[in-house]
Every structure is written in C-alpha cells, then in structure tokens.
Amino acid sequence: MRETDLYDPIKAFLIRQGYTVKAEVGSVDIVALRGDDPPLIVELKTGFSLSLFHQCIDRQSVTDIVYFAVPHQAGKRFQKALRANKTLARRLGLGVLTVHASDGLVEVHQDPGPYRPRKSVQQQGRLLRAFARLEGDPNKGGATRHGLVTGYRQDAIKCATYLVNVGAEKGALVAKATGVKAATSIMRDNHYGWFVKVETGVYGLTDAGRKGLADWQHALG
Numbered sequence: 001m002r003e004t005d006l007y008d009p010i011k012a013f014l015i016r017q018g019y020t021v022k023a024e025v026g027s028v029d030i031v032a033l034r035g036d037d038p039p040l041i042v043e044l045k046t047g048f049s050l051s052l053f054h055q056c057i058d059r060q061s062v063t064d065i066v067y068f069a070v071p072h073q074a075g076k077r078f079q080k081a082l083r084a085n086k087t088l089a090r091r092l093g094l095g096v097l098t099v100h101a102s103d104g105l106v107e108v109h110q111d112p113g114p115y116r117p118r119k120s121v122q123q124q125g126r127l128l129r130a131f132a133r134l135e136g137d138p139n140k141g142g143a144t145r146h147g148l149v150t151g152y153r154q155d156a157i158k159c160a161t162y163l164v165n166v167g168a169e170k171g172a173l174v175a176k177a178t179g180v181k182a183a184t185s186i187m188r189d190n191h192y193g194w195f196v197k198v199e200t201g202v203y204g205l206t207d208a209g210r211k212g213l214a215d216w217q218h219a220l221g
C-alpha cells in the first residue's frame with residue numbers, strides 16, 4: 001500500500017466517529033476536527049521508521065492527539081515490529097493505527113495518552129536481592145574480560161577456593177567453612193564445570209576450576 005491508499009479508509013473511519021476530516025493541511029497528512037475537541041492528527045507512512053516518530057513528536061507541539069498509521073501486514077515479523085513500535089509509541093504518548101489492504105479495515109492498536117510506566121514488584125525484588133548478594137563492586141560498571149561477576153559466581157569462587165586449599169570435601173563442610181549455604185547445590189549443579197563429584201556428598205575441584213580461580217581472582221575484591 002502507498003501512503004495515499006491509507007487516507008480513504010482512515011477518513012471514513014474518523015467520519016463515522018463524528019469528525020470532519022481533511023488531508024495535507026500544511027505539513028500534516030490528516031487533520032480531523034470534532035466540536036470543541038482538540039485537533040486530531042494522523043501521520044501516514046508505508047512502514048515503521050525513526051523519522052515517523054520524529055514527525056509525530058513534532059506534531060505534539062500542535063495537539064496531544066497524534067496517531068500514526070501504517071499498512072497492516074501478515075506474518076510474525078510484522079507482529080513483532082508492531083509490538084516493539086507500540087511500546088515506543090506508548091512511551092511517547094502516540095496512538096497507533098494500521099490499515100488492512102484487503103478491506104480497508106482500520107485497527108486502533110492504542111490511543112494517545114500520557115505514559116505511566118507500571119513498576120514490577122517482582123523485578124524490583126530480584127534486582128535488590130542480586131544487589132544484596134553481590135559482594136563489593138567487582139564489575140566496575142561493565143563486563144570484565146571473562147564476563148560479569150554475579151553473586152552466584154562469587155559463591156562458586158568461595159567453594160572453589162576452599163577446595164583448592166583443602167582438597168575434596170563434603171558439601172556441608174564447605175558450606176560451613178565458606179558461609180555459602182547453597183555450596184552443595186552449586187557444586188552438584190556445576191554450571192561452570194569447576195567441580196567433580198568424588199563420592200556421595202563429596203566434591204573436588206577440576207582443572208577448569210583451578211583455571212577459573214585464576215581468571216576470576218578479582219571477583220571477591
């Protein structure tokens with residue numbers, strides 16, 4: 001669809017809602033007026049683009065009721081792009097319309113309005129727990145040569161440090177000596193390949209574990 005193909009379906013859609021609609025008013029693609037309501041503006045494009053958002057933001061100096069419209073397309077790729085651009089549009093206070101080429105159906109995906117971010121208590125809790133678990137400030141604001149230090153990584157380093165000095169040991173004793181309550185599960189799960197099960201409940205350190213200690217010696221401050 002061309003931009004001009006979007007106009008008639010959107011005009012008809014707005015007329016049904018009581019608007020008087022005109023195209024190409026100054027530099028604006030569509031202007032619609034209804035009684036004493038603020039002007040409604042729609043910018044037309046054949047696809048999502050950064051320039052489209054810039055254009056719509058500029059229109060917000062005229063009115064708060066600004067939409068953009070693009071052709072609706074089939075397929076998961078378009079749906080993914082639509083979701084991403086709706087998120088950006090919502091943050092900018094913009095409305096989103098799509099027009100189906102087959103029958104001219106206009107879909108309103110969201111209306112303009114002030115952005116009110118919803119806070120996630122669960123995500124905030126995870127962030128605070130990760131902060132509390134991380135000892136010191138080992139990442140220095142960015143990834144190290146080997147990656148980011150996490151609280152889990154620090155606990156694994158404590159277990160490995162104990163084993164390199166003492167030798168294979170029971171998980172319960174490692175936990176008591178290092179203060180890492182999850183020592184047994186960390187060694188059993190062995191996400192980094194640092195540990196080896198010697199016998200039931202007893203774990204030792206692998207060559208990868210010794211190398212890991214050398215690579216991550218900075219991680220405990």
